[in-house]
Amino acid sequence: xxxxxxxxxxxxxxxxxxxxxxxxxxxxxxxxxxxxxxxxxxxxxxxxxxxxxxxxxxxxxxxxxxxxxxxxxxxxxxxxxxxxxxxxxxxxxxxxxxxxxxxxxxxxxxxxxxxxxxxxxxxxxxxxxxxxxxxxxxxxxxxxxxxxxxxxxxxxxxxxxxxxxxxxxxxxxxxxxxxxxxxxxxxxxxxxxxxxxxxxxxxxxxxxxxxxxxxxxxxxxxxxxxxxxxxxxxxxxxxxxxxxxxxxxxxxxxxxxxxxxxxxxxxxxxxxxxxxxxxxxxxxxxxxxxxxxxxxxxxxxxxxxxxxxxxxxxxxxxxxxxxxxxxxxxxxxxxxxxxxxxxxxxxxxxxxxxxxxxxxxxxxxxxxxxxxxxxxxxxxxxxxxxxxxxxxxxxxxxxxxxxxxxxxxxxxxxxxxxxxxxxxxxxxxxxxxxxxxxxxxxxxxxxxxxxxxxxxxxxxxxxxxxxxxxxxxxxx
Numbered sequence: 308x309x310x311x312x313x314x315x316x317x318x319x320x321x322x323x324x325x326x327x328x329x330x331x332x333x334x335x336x337x338x339x340x341x342x343x344x345x346x347x348x349x350x351x352x353x354x355x356x357x358x359x360x361x362x363x364x365x366x367x368x369x370x371x372x373x374x375x376x377x378x379x380x381x382x383x384x385x386x387x388x389x390x391x392x393x394x395x396x397x398x399x400x401x402x403x404x405x406x407x408x409x410x411x412x413x414x415x416x417x418x419x420x421x422x423x424x425x426x427x428x429x430x431x432x433x434x435x436x437x438x439x440x441x442x443x444x445x446x447x448x449x450x451x452x453x454x455x456x457x458x459x460x461x462x463x464x465x466x467x468x469x470x471x472x473x474x475x476x477x478x479x480x481x482x483x484x485x486x487x488x489x490x491x492x493x494x495x496x497x498x499x500x501x502x503x504x505x506x507x508x509x510x511x512x513x514x515x516x517x518x519x520x521x522x523x524x525x526x527x528x529x530x531x532x533x534x535x536x537x538x539x540x541x542x543x544x545x546x547x548x549x550x551x552x553x554x555x556x557x558x559x560x561x562x563x564x565x566x567x568x569x570x571x572x573x574x575x576x577x578x579x580x581x582x583x584x585x586x587x588x589x590x591x592x593x594x595x596x597x598x599x600x601x602x603x604x605x606x607x608x609x610x611x612x613x614x615x616x617x618x619x620x621x622x623x624x625x626x627x628x629x630x631x632x633x634x635x636x637x638x639x640x641x642x643x644x645x646x647x648x649x650x651x652x653x654x655x656x657x658x659x660x661x662x663x664x665x666x667x668x669x670x671x672x673x674x675x676x677x678x679x680x681x682x683x684x685x686x687x688x689x690x691x692x693x694x695x696x697x698x699x700x701x702x703x704x705x706x707x708x709x710x711x712x713x714x715x716x717x718x719x720x721x722x723x724x725x726x727x728x729x730x731x732x733x734x735x736x737x738x739x740x741x742x743x744x745x746x747x748x749x750x751x752x753x754x755x756x757x758x759x760x761x762x763x764x765x766x767x768x769x770x771x772x773x774x775x776x777x778x779x780x781x782x783x
Contacts, residue, residue, distance in 0.1 A: 323452055327459055328557055329618075334463065335475065336550060336619045343472045345542030348549035350416055351476070352533040353409060354423035358430050361401030364519030365394050366436045368511065371652060373440025384498040387437055390511050392503035395431055402427045418473055425480035432487040434494065446493040454486035517657040524664035531672065532687045539679045548684035550619060551629035555636055558607055562599045562641045585653075589710065592645055594718045598769040600641040601722040602729060602758045607634040609733035610750050616742045633688045639695035646702035650709065659705040667698035725761035729754045 336344060369390045376383040405427055409420040438446050461478045465471070532552075536545045611630035619626055643663075651660040671694035678686025703712060733754045740746040762770045 323455075327455055328553065331459055331462055332550065332553065333618050333620065335466065336623055338466055338468060339472060339475065340469050340622055341543040341546035342541075343469050343475075343546070344549060345537070345544070345546035346416065346419070347472050347476055348533050349537040349542065349545050350419045350423050351426075351479075352530045352537075353420070354405070354426050355530050357401045357405040357427050358398075359519075359523060360404075361398030361427060361430055362394065362433075362519070362522075363397050363512070364515040364517065364522050365390060365397075365511075366433075367518045367522065367648075367652065368515040369394075369436040370440040372511075373437050374442075377441055380499065384501050385507070387434075387498050388501045388503045389508045390515075391434060391437075393508045393511055393515070394433075396508075398427065398431045402431070419476055422473055422476040422480055425477075426483050429480070429484035429487045432484075432491070434487075434490055437497075438490070438493070441497065443493075443497075446490065450486050450489050450493075453489070454482045457485070458482035514657075517661065518652075520661050524661065524668040531668075532675065532691060535675050535679060536684060536687055540683050544684045547623060547626050547629060548687055550623060551626050551633055551684075551688065554618075554630060555607070555633045558603050558634075559637050559640055562596055562603060562637065586709070589645070589650060590714065592649060593642075593715055594769050596641050596645055597715075597718045598722055598762075598767065600638050601719070602726040602754070604634045604637040605726040605730040606733065606751065606754050606758075607637070609730045609754070610737055610747055613737045613740065613742050613750070614747045617744055617747070628685055629688045632685065632692060635692045636695055639692065639699055643695060643699045643702060646699065646706060646710065650706060651702065654709075656705065660702070663698050663701035663705060666701045667694040670694045670697045721762060721765045721767050725758045725765060725767075728761055729757040732757055 339347070369387075372386045372390060373383060376386050402424065405424055406421075410417060410424065413420060435447055435450075458478055461482070462475065465478065466475045533545055533549060536548055608631050611627050611634070615623065615627045615630060647660050647663065651657075651663075671690050674690035674693060675687055678690055680686075682689075703710065703715075733750050736746075736750050736753065740750070759770065
């Protein structure tokens with residue numbers, strides 16, 4: 308499947324995943340409340356640690372190995388079955404350890420922790436990394452769309468009050484399990500049936516562990532935030548932070564969807580020695596991502612007051628400032644996604660990638676300890692923003708011979724000027740209009756028109772590239 312088709316499929320899916328929470332999050336926020344959302348998020352964070360432990364970097368490593376070997380079906384099949392066999396062993400061990408620690412030994416929220424273990428069980432069957440490396444985003448998108456739709460319907464049918472946290476967790480866990488099992492049907496015909504070799508299986512362990520270490524550090528300031536908030540404050544603060552991060556990550560997913568599609572292609576280009584083409588793709592990706600990330604960041608910052616009041620409800624008052632500060636994560640993570648996932652991993656700079664991520668994790672941990680006791684979830688949000696920009700700076704340092712910082716800065720000024728003008732107008736509208744979904748949609752529409760109009764007059768290369776592509780499609 309072509310790069311453009313993969314990007315289109317992934318973008319359509321990201322838009323779909325953006326729309327679904329617009330339906331479920333307001334409902335869940337009102338039904339479960341900050342405490343219910345918080346306790347679900349807190350227990351789920353521990354399950355995510357064990358998923359991470361079980362996968363030992365296989366999701367990134369397997370993706371890359373399939374991309375390297377996809378033109379040789381025999382070799383690709385051998386890689387797939389050996390990597391997957393390793394995954395079964397490591398995730399099973401992780402599941403057993405989780406059950407011992409949180410279900411047998413632990414005495415708090417036993418039922419909820421048991422339900423969360425289903426997500427770890429589901430990971431045993433996860434082969435989405437194969438389809439991403441194979442550049443078959445269509446299968447992944449169809450799978451995710453079906454299971455998420457089933458999940459949404461089930462939430463509205465079965466989750467009725469604040470005591471239904473376990474039911475909510477069951478729905479989330481079982482839809483994930485269903486999604487992983489469905490993917491196996493799509494594997495037929497893509498690989499040969501080859502018996503895994505114990506020797507070859509464990510040759511994949513060391514390189515995947517290198518990526519696991521970097522993934523572990525990445526997850527530290529994704530999951531540790533919730534863990535530290537739960538320990539140092541209360542479930543309500545975890546709920547506020549978790550909901551703000553969900554909204555930010557949903558917007559971010561629209562930007563980083565390109566990264567998921569680009570990794571296999573960048574890996575192939577680098578493996579084939581096409582360095583000039585590789586660098587050309589870097590420049591184009593940076594320009595396109597920056598074109599999207601800056602207005603989305605400032606746009607979310609501008610609408611946060613009105614949006615949060617109707618979207619989350621009055622029980623989540625105070626989430627506005629978390630959205631305003633946290634919206635900067637859209638820029639930081641978008642850039643680190645290009646530098647780390649699209650450039651460093653294809654170049655096999657795992658060591659440097661891991662160091663950059665550990666820099667962010669350490670910064671995040673220290674700032675959390677300092678800030679949480681004083682400003683609760685806002686402290687965690689500030690820590691996350693500074694940590695993510697620390698990662699980006701470290702990666703730019705390691706890639707200074709590949710990535711020209713001056714060229715990156717050149718891609719900034721036009722989107723920033725246009726987005727800042729947009730921000731001023733939307734902020735004024737947000738302060739003066741009423742609170743409803745209609746007004747928020749109006750603000751978003753006006754913001755898009757202002758941004759694109761200013762970019763047109765600034766003669767944005769990215770905008771004209773998109774417009775020319777649309778003209779070419781329409782002429783067909």
